[in-house]
Amino acid sequence: MGLTSTSFLVLLAALTFVAMAMTLLLWGRVPGPGWLRWPLRTLMIVLCQVTAIATVATDINNSYGLYASWGDLLGTVDANATAMTGPPPKRAKFTEAANGVRTTYFRGPHSHLAGRVLVWTPPEYADRAHRGTHFPVIMLLHGVPGAPESWIEQGGMPGTFAQLVRQRAARPAILVMPVIDPGGEDTDCTDTPHRKVARWLADDVPTLIAQHFRALPGPRGTGVMGISTGGFCAARLPMQYPKVFGAGVALDPDPLSGDAGVLSDAGLRERTSPMWLVAHHPPPTSLFLGTSAQDPDSPPSYIEEFVKAAAGTDVKVTTRITSGGGHNWGTWTAFFPQALPWLSDRLDAPR
Numbered sequence: 261m262g263l264t265s266t267s268f269l270v271l272l273a274a275l276t277f278v279a280m281a282m283t284l285l286l287w288g289r290v291p292g293p294g295w296l297r298w299p300l301r302t303l304m305i306v307l308c309q310v311t312a313i314a315t316v317a318t319d320i321n322n323s324y325g326l327y328a329s330w331g332d333l334l335g336t337v338d339a340n341a342t343a344m345t346g347p348p349p350k351r352a353k354f355t356e357a358a359n360g361v362r363t364t365y366f367r368g369p370h371s372h373l374a375g376r377v378l379v380w381t382p383p384e385y386a387d388r389a390h391r392g393t394h395f396p397v398i399m400l401l402h403g404v405p406g407a408p409e410s411w412i413e414q415g416g417m418p419g420t421f422a423q424l425v426r427q428r429a430a431r432p433a434i435l436v437m438p439v440i441d442p443g444g445e446d447t448d449c450t451d452t453p454h455r456k457v458a459r460w461l462a463d464d465v466p467t468l469i470a471q472h473f474r475a476l477p478g479p480r481g482t483g484v485m486g487i488s489t490g491g492f493c494a495a496r497l498p499m500q501y502p503k504v505f506g507a508g509v510a511l512d513p514d515p516l517s518g519d520a521g522v523l524s525d526a527g528l529r530e531r532t533s534p535m536w537l538v539a540h541h542p543p544p545t546s547l548f549l550g551t552s553a554q555d556p557d558s559p560p561s562y563i564e565e566f567v568k569a570a571a572g573t574d575v576k577v578t579t580r581i582t583s584g585g586g587h588n589w590g591t592w593t594a595f596f597p598q599a600l601p602w603l604s605d606r607l608d609a610p611r
Contacts, residue, residue, distance in 0.1 A: 346374035368464025375442035401490030430604035449493035479506035
């Protein structure tokens with residue numbers, strides 16, 4: 261029974277009730293001389309207090325995410341593992357910001373990482389006619405350095421996507437913008453021994469969305485798009501987690517063979533890179549790879565090498581190479597009118 265599970269909290273509440281009821285029932289019926297009765301009555305009071313305190317403490321822990329598991333509470337988890345605090349997904353609180361975007365901070369039960377997630381729902385989501393409708397999810401991954409807010413401040417979201425929906429170039433979808441480097445440490449969205457960022461993105465963030473929003477389930481319900489480092493992640497995650505992500509859009513991605521400046525472990529860097537994954541029996545998926553011929557940080561050669569490696573596999577690759585533009589938001593936003601409809605077409609329609 262998990263420390264943060266509802267069943268454990270209910271059990272403690274039930275024990276508190278039973279302890280109080282038994283104290284009231286047995287208070288005047290304790291047998292024996294006075295020197296024995298009063299210690300027994302004191303013990304009953306202590307039992308009521310202990311169960312009540314445990315119930316309140318568990319409720320507070322569940323609300324604020326102070327400890328995620330019994331091992332976390334008892335100090336038996338890996339001492340080198342990242343320790344971050346925050347409420348679990350079910351208890352995450354959303355605050356509405358500008359443009360209808362909602363923001364929250366939570367701690368993932370799988371990765372034990374905590375960070376911000378921004379969520380935008382399309383106008384159709386609140387329409388009474390679509391009260392029971394579930395919507396596809398598009399996860400947007402920022403670059404490093406960067407933040408989820410950069411999709412709004414520099415990327416023009418959610419306005420750009422909403423306009424494409426109004427033009428019927430894309431279908432309504434929930435936009436999810438998580439932090440990809442919780443705690444400020446970049447791992448190229450990789451699970452390292454002490455920082456499980458892939459699990460944060462592929463397990464914890466989808467769990468958060470499923471518990472708070474009407475999101476379509478399965479890989480046909482979730483696509484991912486990223487820029488720069490986020491583009492590297494968007495190229496890799498659909499191959500590494502095909503049951504979660506149905507398609508990916510990678511714009512000006514970091515080296516698709518991995519970045520030695522980010523992951524010093526050469527073996528881990530290779531095994532988790534898009535180039536390695538596409539060459540080792542990748543699952544069926546679709547990827548959109550785009551860059552600029554003038555981008556020194558993400559030259560067309562990265563994409564060309566990947567296309568060659570993907571030939572003959574079940575990975576369907578669509579590429580776009582623009583003639584001008586650097587490694588910046590001007591280049592990335594120019595791709596949106598092509599990339600977002602492409603991604604929308606590969607996800608199920610709201611239903």
